[in-house]
Amino acid sequence: MSRATRPRAAVFDAYGTLLDIHSAVARHAARVGDKAAAVSALWRAKQLEATWVLSATGAYEGFDAITDRALGFALATHGIADDTLRADLLRAYRSLDALPDAAAALARLRDAGLATAILSNGQPDALAAATRAAGIAPLLGGILSVHPLRRYKPHPAVYALVTERFACQPDEVAFASSNDWDAHGAARFGFRVFWINRARQPVTYWLDEMATILPDLAALPDAILG
Structure with missing residues (x-):
């Protein structure tokens, strides 16, 4: 699949990417x-x-x-x-605030026809509660948790949960995370990765070569959809 082709799914890390951990x-x-x-x-x-x-x-x-x-x-x-x-x-x-740019980015990607989902270390019930409390649950087509797998990111088996769920190839997935180590793991798996560098920290884990680096989620829909 060409990298110029629109991905089928937009998948997000939860804590720190969509939800304000602080x-x-x-x-x-x-x-x-x-x-x-x-x-x-x-x-x-x-x-x-x-x-x-x-x-x-x-x-x-x-x-x-x-x-x-x-x-x-x-x-x-x-x-x-x-x-x-x-x-x-x-x-x-269990009821963290949504980051201010989360809902609009999710809505635009969903309205463009992409499947939207979370892939998180969090447990399923906690993620369900958090997304409801944050008001973003209706914008998500799925919540994928590592809990049934009993392994944490950045193990490759975690990212495989996405390709299994959507019956797709890794490069058909746009993956957004504010965590540099998570972005690296996803890129190694083959996702099209968007590192949301909210903290404006120096580039690490070779992400300047492996990912698209964005300052926030507001820039994400245009980066994915073109």
């Missing part, structure tokens, strides 16, 4: 205090680190449990011992 702490920032930004960043970092360690060692624990453990580590690191706050932050993580 909105959970932001809702309780006054209770977390002046360490709110640091807690949120460390929570995310330890969450991702756990998925990589488990995948590398051939083990698995559900993403909900990983998220809880990572939050506990982040709070303890910053000297915050508040079980009620911890429970409230976990609840907030």
Whole structure:
């Protein structure tokens, strides 16, 4: 298939790409205090680190449990011992805000006839709840979770869930992620990858050679549809 041909499906990472991963702490920032930004960043970092360690060692624990453990580590690191706050932050993580450019990008791609879906490390029920709360569930044709596979991104078997679901070849899939390591894994699998570099960070993982780099999702529909 020619790269000039329009893809059949537009598939998105969820956390950090469509959903604002820092909105959970932001809702309780006054209770977390002046360490709110640091807690949120460390929570995310330890969450991702756990998925990589488990995948590398051939083990698995559900993403909900990983998220809880990572939050506990982040709070303890910053000297915050508040079980009620911890429970409230976990609840907030199940209803993250949509990033402001997510809905419009999804709607335009769906209206252009592309299948739209999420491919995420999150567990199915958590993803369903989060997309409903964020108001983007009606714009998605499917939610694909690693949970039944019991492996995390960037394992190639995770990306194969997409080609199996849509009965297509990898280069018929446009894949968008704000996570550089995820974008790299998807590109290695053969997807047409769009790295959403919201943080304007330096290019890593050879993504300048392997992906289209965009500043936000607002630029994505034109990049995919031409």
